[in-house]
Amino acid sequence: MVFACYGLWGGAVYWLADSQPVLAGVITTLAIAQHSSLQHEIIHGHPFQNHRLNDALVFPAIGLAIPYGRFRDTHLAHHKDSNLTDPYDDPESNFLAPVQWSGLCAIRRPLFVANNTLLGRMIIGPALGQICFMKSDVRSGDMRIVGSWLSHTLSSAIIVCSVVRYSSLPIWGYLLCAYFALSVLKIRTYLEHRAHDKSRARTVVIEDRGPLALLFLNNNLHIVHHMHPNVPWYNLPKLYANNRDRFLSANEGYRYKSYAEIVARYFLKAKDPVVHPLIKD
Numbered sequence: 001m002v003f004a005c006y007g008l009w010g011g012a013v014y015w016l017a018d019s020q021p022v023l024a025g026v027i028t029t030l031a032i033a034q035h036s037s038l039q040h041e042i043i044h045g046h047p048f049q050n051h052r053l054n055d056a057l058v059f060p061a062i063g064l065a066i067p068y069g070r071f072r073d074t075h076l077a078h079h080k081d082s083n084l085t086d087p088y089d090d091p092e093s094n095f096l097a098p099v100q101w102s103g104l105c106a107i108r109r110p111l112f113v114a115n116n117t118l119l120g121r122m123i124i125g126p127a128l129g130q131i132c133f134m135k136s137d138v139r140s141g142d143m144r145i146v147g148s149w150l151s152h153t154l155s156s157a158i159i160v161c162s163v164v165r166y167s168s169l170p171i172w173g174y175l176l177c178a179y180f181a182l183s184v185l186k187i188r189t190y191l192e193h194r195a196h197d198k199s200r201a202r203t204v205v206i207e208d209r210g211p212l213a214l215l216f217l218n219n220n221l222h223i224v225h226h227m228h229p230n231v232p233w234y235n236l237p238k239l240y241a242n243n244r245d246r247f248l249s250a251n252e253g254y255r256y257k258s259y260a261e262i263v264a265r266y267f268l269k270a271k272d273p274v275v276h277p278l279i280k281d
Contacts, residue, residue: 001217002057005034009062017169024169025177030215032063032181037217037233043072046232060155064178065130067152070137070145079229084202085193087276095195095276109274116270118263121190126182187259188216190266194254195277201252205240208258220259223251 009031016024035058042054061068074091083089087097096104096112104112114120115128137145164174196202206220213220217233224231224240224247231239240247248255256262265271 001034002038005031005038009035013164013167013169013174017167017173021169021173025173025180028169028174028177029180029184032178033184033215035062036181036185037215037219039068039071040075040219041217041233043075044229060159061152062160063181064156064160064175065126065182066133067148069148069151070133073148079226081199081202081226084199085195085276087279090193092189093193093276094189095272095279096274097279097281098275099281101275112274113270116272116274117268118187118190118266119268121186122183125186126179129182184215187212187262188219191256191262191271192222194272196252196254197278198252200250201254203251204254204256205247205251206256206259206262208256208260209237210258212259223247223254 008027012024012027012031016027039058039061042058045051045054048054055068059068061071078084078090078092080089085093085095087093087095087100094116101109101112111124111128115125137149161171161174164171169177192204193202194204203223203226205223208220218236219225219233221236221240224236227247227250228236228239
């Protein structure tokens with residue numbers, strides 16, 4: 001899958017971009033999204049036992065937005081299920097605490113409201129998420145975080161952008177593909193977790209087996225992944241099929257049949273409020 005991803009990415013950037021720029025853009029976008037899914041898989045210890053060898057497979061981040069080291073650290077922190085959706089302790093939470101909401105100006109509030117529809121999450125979500133993520137990292141003052149961003153910036157500029165520069169795909173076109181890739185990934189993360197007083201009931205399962213499930217490496221079976229984070233992506237469907245009732249009992253039926261169902265229900269309608277409904281301050 002790693003080789004296929006890089007092959008599609010390189011083929012689109014170097015060969016298709018000259019004769020079929022639109023198709024090249026679509027394939028580049030999907031390859032960047034697939035690369036993020038592969039980064040997620042490797043964060044959880046696949047395919048090798050050697051972490052440095054695993055990391056080398058997906059470094060640098062061809063999506064440009066998030067340093068691999070920051071993705072790894074924040075995602076592993078996210079896997080503390082007792083903190084899921086908590087706007088203070090879950091780095092991947094889409095909720096705000098009441099005090100955070102009250103501190104937003106009149107211009108920013110509508111952006112967060114629009115961001116809670118699937119369409120809004122795909123259009124403005126990548127920019128809004130990137131700004132919030134970078135502001136949080138800047139405020140931390142952690143030198144390890146600074147080092148991660150420095151390494152990412154240098155590798156992106158020297159390796160990824162240099163490769164693209166000598167192709168037929170313009171840099172602005174590649175940046176657009178990277179943004180669209182984040183938009184596609186927002187479909188996966190849109191309702192992965194809900195606010196619930198029981199941590200085991202916060203994680204969704206989407207029983208989709210179509211192209212998006214492959215693009216997301218079966219991470220749509222999210223409750224299975226959270227309960228068994230070390231199981232590789234290709235074993236998740238079988239594990240879910242053999243234990244479906246147990247997983248649906250654990251997450252109290254937080255289930256959707258497909259991504260088509262989610263698009264139909266929430267494309268223009270917010271599923272959740274911006275403010276976490278179970279946090280009072």
